[in-house]
Amino acid sequence: MDAQHPFDDxxxxxxxxxxxxxxxxxxxxxxxxxxxxxxxxxxxxxxxxMWLAAWSGRAxxxxxxxxxxxxxxxxxxxxxxxxxxxxxxxxxxxxxxxNGAAINQICATVDxxxxxxxxxxxxxxxNITVEPALSERDCAATMAYGMESVAGxxxxxxxxxxxxxxxxxxxxxxxxxxGGSAADWVGPxxxxxxxxxxxxxxxxxxxxxxxxxxxxxxxxxLRRLGGREFAAIAGAIIAARMQKVPxxxxxxxxxxxxxxxxxxxxxxxxxxxxxxxSAEPGHLRxxxxxxxxxxxxxxxxxxxxxxxxxAASLVKSAAACHTGMATFEEAGVSGRA
Amino acid sequence: MDAQHPFDDxxxxxxxxxxxxxxxxxxxxxxxxxxxxxxxxxxxxxxxxMWLAAWSGRAxxxxxxxxxxxxxxxxxxxxxxxxxxxxxxxxxxxxxxxNGAAINQICATVDxxxxxxxxxxxxxxxNITVEPALSERDCAATMAYGMESVAGxxxxxxxxxxxxxxxxxxxxxxxxxxGGSAADWVGPxxxxxxxxxxxxxxxxxxxxxxxxxxxxxxxxxLRRLGGREFAAIAGAIIAARMQKVPxxxxxxxxxxxxxxxxxxxxxxxxxxxxxxxSAEPGHLRxxxxxxxxxxxxxxxxxxxxxxxxxAASLVKSAAACHTGMATFEEAGVSGRA
Numbered sequence: 001m002d003a004q005h006p007f008d009d010x011x012x013x014x015x016x017x018x019x020x021x022x023x024x025x026x027x028x029x030x031x032x033x034x035x036x037x038x039x040x041x042x043x044x045x046x047x048x049x050m051w052l053a054a055w056s057g058r059a060x061x062x063x064x065x066x067x068x069x070x071x072x073x074x075x076x077x078x079x080x081x082x083x084x085x086x087x088x089x090x091x092x093x094x095x096x097x098x099n100g101a102a103i104n105q106i107c108a109t110v111d112x113x114x115x116x117x118x119x120x121x122x123x124x125x126x127n128i129t130v131e132p133a134l135s136e137r138d139c140a141a142t143m144a145y146g147m148e149s150v151a152g153x154x155x156x157x158x159x160x161x162x163x164x165x166x167x168x169x170x171x172x173x174x175x176x177x178x179g180g181s182a183a184d185w186v187g188p189x190x191x192x193x194x195x196x197x198x199x200x201x202x203x204x205x206x207x208x209x210x211x212x213x214x215x216x217x218x219x220x221x222l223r224r225l226g227g228r229e230f231a232a233i234a235g236a237i238i239a240a241r242m243q244k245v246p247x248x249x250x251x252x253x254x255x256x257x258x259x260x261x262x263x264x265x266x267x268x269x270x271x272x273x274x275x276x277x278s279a280e281p282g283h284l285r286x287x288x289x290x291x292x293x294x295x296x297x298x299x300x301x302x303x304x305x306x307x308x309x310x311a312a313s314l315v316k317s318a319a320a321c322h323t324g325m326a327t328f329e330e331a332g333v334s335g336r337a
Numbered sequence: 338m339d340a341q342h343p344f345d346d347x348x349x350x351x352x353x354x355x356x357x358x359x360x361x362x363x364x365x366x367x368x369x370x371x372x373x374x375x376x377x378x379x380x381x382x383x384x385x386x387m388w389l390a391a392w393s394g395r396a397x398x399x400x401x402x403x404x405x406x407x408x409x410x411x412x413x414x415x416x417x418x419x420x421x422x423x424x425x426x427x428x429x430x431x432x433x434x435x436n437g438a439a440i441n442q443i444c445a446t447v448d449x450x451x452x453x454x455x456x457x458x459x460x461x462x463x464n465i466t467v468e469p470a471l472s473e474r475d476c477a478a479t480m481a482y483g484m485e486s487v488a489g490x491x492x493x494x495x496x497x498x499x500x501x502x503x504x505x506x507x508x509x510x511x512x513x514x515x516g517g518s519a520a521d522w523v524g525p526x527x528x529x530x531x532x533x534x535x536x537x538x539x540x541x542x543x544x545x546x547x548x549x550x551x552x553x554x555x556x557x558x559l560r561r562l563g564g565r566e567f568a569a570i571a572g573a574i575i576a577a578r579m580q581k582v583p584x585x586x587x588x589x590x591x592x593x594x595x596x597x598x599x600x601x602x603x604x605x606x607x608x609x610x611x612x613x614x615s616a617e618p619g620h621l622r623x624x625x626x627x628x629x630x631x632x633x634x635x636x637x638x639x640x641x642x643x644x645x646x647x648a649a650s651l652v653k654s655a656a657a658c659h660t661g662m663a664t665f666e667e668a669g670v671s672g673r674a
Contacts, residue, residue: 036432037439038421038527042643043616043636045439083673084375091670095373100663102374102382109657110650190375191673279380296633298651299380306379313447313650314635320446326437333428336420336528 006140007219010238014265017241021057028053028060034327044295048273048318055246055271056155060319065156065312067107067305068149068236069096071118072228074165075127076172076207081200083191086124086164093118093162096304103160103304110313112158117149119228128172128207132224139223139231146235150243157240158248158275158312160305161229164190167280170256172204172225174286176215177263182208185282187252189301218263226260233257241271248315250308251278251301255286262290273315276300276307343477344556347575351602354578358394365390365397371664381632385610385655392583392608393492397656402493402649404444404642405486405573406433408455409565411502412464413509413544418537420528423461423501430455430499433641440497440641447650449495454486456565465509465544469561476560476568483572487580494577495585495612495649497642498566501527504617507593509541509562511623513552514600519545522619524589526638555600563597570594578608585652587645588615588638592623599627613637613644 028050033039040046052060071093077086095101096116099108107114119142125133134142150157163169167189174185182204192200208215211224222231234257240247249255249272261268269290276296277284287294295311328335365387370376377383389397408430414423432438433453436445444451456479462470471479487494500506504526511522519541529537545552548561559568571594577584586592586609598605606627613633614621624631632648665672 035439036429036437037639041527041637041639042439043638045635045637085671085674088671091668092373095663095668095670098663098668099661100373100668102372102379102658102662105657105661106654108661109654190378295635298382298632300378300382301380302374302378310651310654313654314647317443317446317647317650320442321439324436324442324445325439326432326435331428331432331435331437333432334422334425337422 006136010140010143010219013238014261014268017265017268020054020270024057025050025054028322032322035325036328036331036333042321045318045321048315049322051273052246052319055244057244060322062156062316062319064154065158066113066115066154067103067158067160067309069103069116069160069162069305070146070229070232071116071121071162072166073121073124074163074169074227075124076129076168076203077165078127079129079199079203081168081192081196081203082164082189083196084164089162089164090121101304102302102306103309106306106309110309112309112312115149117232119232125227128225129203129210133227134223134231136223142228142231143235146232147239149236150239150245154245156248156312156315157236157245158305158308159233159236159254160250160308161233161253161303163227163229166227166229166253168200168203169225169227169230170253171282172207173221173230173256173260174282175204175208176221176225177259178289184285187280187282189280218260222260230257234261237261237269237272247272248275248308248311250275250305251303252280252283252286253303255283259286259290275311278307343473347477347480347556350575351598351605354602354605357391357607361394362387362391365659369659372662373665373668373670379658382655382658385652386659388610389583389656392581394581397659399493399653399656401491402495403450403452403491404440404495404497404646406440406453406497406499406642407483407566407569408453408458408499409503410458410461411500411506411564412461413466413505413540414502415464416466416536416540418505418529418533418540419501419526420533421501426499426501427458438641439639439643440646443643443646447646449646449649452486454569456569462564465562466540466547470564471560471568473560479565479568480572483569484576486573487576487582491582493585493649493652494573494582495642495645496570496573496591497587497645498570498590498640500564500566503564503566503590505537505540506562506564506567507590508619509544510558510567510593510597511619512541512545513558513562514596515626521622524617524619526617555597559597566590567594571598574598574606574609584609585612585645585648587612587642588640589617589620589623590640592620596623596627612648615644
């Protein structure tokens with residue numbers, strides 16, 4: 001008997017993802033049609049409420065929203081593609097723990113719990129221009145770790161990341177998935193410009209050329225061109241689907257991890273909304289490839305889950321409107337003449 | 338000595354509006370540059386924080402945000418331009434009071450106080466196709482009433498409205514202010530289509546033609562083509578400026594009231610941000626005339642201040658980030674290499 005491949009469990013999960021809950025969706029649509037507003041007048045808030053129903057399998061509700069931030073370090077940083085040193089990843093994790101970062105302030109404002117997962121920061125992944133980022137075992141173990149992050153009754157999962165060098169990794173994943181040119185997918189990240197930006201493009205070009213014969217399998221693409229936070233986020237997205245938890249995706253890196261899953265199964269991220277379109281130019285291009293429409297467009301490019309956390313306020317409001325509004329009959333409000 | 342004209346006080350106020358607080362803005366810019374994020378990475382959240390500083394005259398903070406909803410009835414409804422009867426205005430005020438409307442749910446979610454002001458609902462304004470909406474005295478008194486709504490230590494004012502027929506009024510104000518064609522400014526509102534939409538366009542055309550010789554003075558335009566919630570909102574915007582309260586404008590009707598003030602003084606609404614662009618097509622056109630960029634685009638068209646209330650969450654988060662984030666030095670995070 002052959003030894004099991006580390007990816008086998010994930011392949012099985014990706015082939016048997018639960019579908020949208022059509023009775024819950026039908027019930028939500030019915031209630032939506034009775035509420036005291038002209039039909040469709042709440043726009044995307046109504047779309048959000050229907051999405052919550054479809055993927056949670058019950059009436060739209062957000063009582064235990066959580067932001068999960070996954071932090072990783074990347075061998076690609078050796079190529080001098082970021083204006084910040086890799087020590088900043090660990091330092092920012094410390095900043096999260098001391099409530100000093102933007103994501104802490106937004107979570108406090110919007111009333112979201114926050115968990116930060118640092119992923120072997122002292123052991124950066126392989127430099128993808130010369131070797132795979134992760135072994136099969138390490139990639140699978142990190143996906144499993146990401147899956148475990150969803151435990152505990154969470155009913156809205158906001159995914160974020162921190163990792164110096166990870167917009168380069170996101171660009172490599174996208175270039176590997178969708179082609180085009182490396183320059184289509186590479187942007188400034190935290191502020192690369194001029195020669196540094198050229199190096200970033202060259203690194204993505206070199207990495208995808210090196211691994212080009214192994215990219216038709218999305219999970220193999222993930223382990224070769226990805227990184228730990230990408231693997232963990234992919235795992236968290238799968239776990240959320242299994243547990244009927246709707247997901248808000250943050251920026252370029254998080255969305256790139258989601259794109260890997262969609263390549264494996266076209267319906268794999270139907271329970272995910274894009275929280276915002278970041279200022280990193282590859283993000284809009286990627287969102288268009290996924291056929292989704294972001295909720296917010298605020299020119300942000302910080303990561304940390306900040307865009308997802310802001311969008312969580314919209315999702316909470318959408319659920320509250322759906323649940324709390326009176327019907328025309330209850331309120332004694334006249335309908336259309 | 339001539340009797341004082343009812344508009345004289347407002348004309349004086351509009352000529353002497355306080356400017357942005359440049360020391361507060363400079364202090365906020367300095368702090369913003371020290372916070373643990375790449376420069377500009379919070380995008381429009383940084384713009385919001387600077388705007389709060391400039392127009393509140395102190396460090397960005399939102400501790401007492403309020404939504405003020407002004408409700409009015411309109412003689413133009415006689416022209417059969419809305420699918421809903423005018424009784425709905427009063428019924429929806431009742432719904433607000435019983436916490437049954439969308440705005441109640443969003444205010445509860447975002448933690449905003451809500452005040453609803455009903456403006457002589459039993460006495461609709463004049464039908465603007467045959468007479469002015471308001472007398473000079475009534476218009477001035479309603480502006481003064483709107484000014485009083487801002488009392489009480491509010492530090493962010495979200496303006497909303499309710500009034501069957503008021504997208505027709507908003508279209509008339511815009512057509513009177515900017516020209517083009519009536520059809521450029523008229524949209525479905527709560528759901529006018531077909532012949533009703535044609536009647537709506539014709540009513541706006543007729544009203545502006547009737548009053549055309551009196552539209553060069555913005556306050557005269559407001560009283561002839563406007564309505565009580567428009568006058569009250571204009572008053573509230575002026576009062577907020579005097580009291581250093583930044584303002585979030587909601588949809589088409591609220592923005593049209595603001596546009597009247599900008600016509601009187603080009604800087605009159607510099608302390609206002611457009612919370613969202615509504616699905617009512619005239620709103621985007623109007624926002625472009627004002628040279629502003631909305632914070633949200635969610636396809637909403639409900640009014641009630643719902644878009645402004647959602648955007649208030651972004652403003653609260655922007656203030657929290659500015660105030661609560663650590664500096665690079667405090668957090669021991671390395672800067673650019």
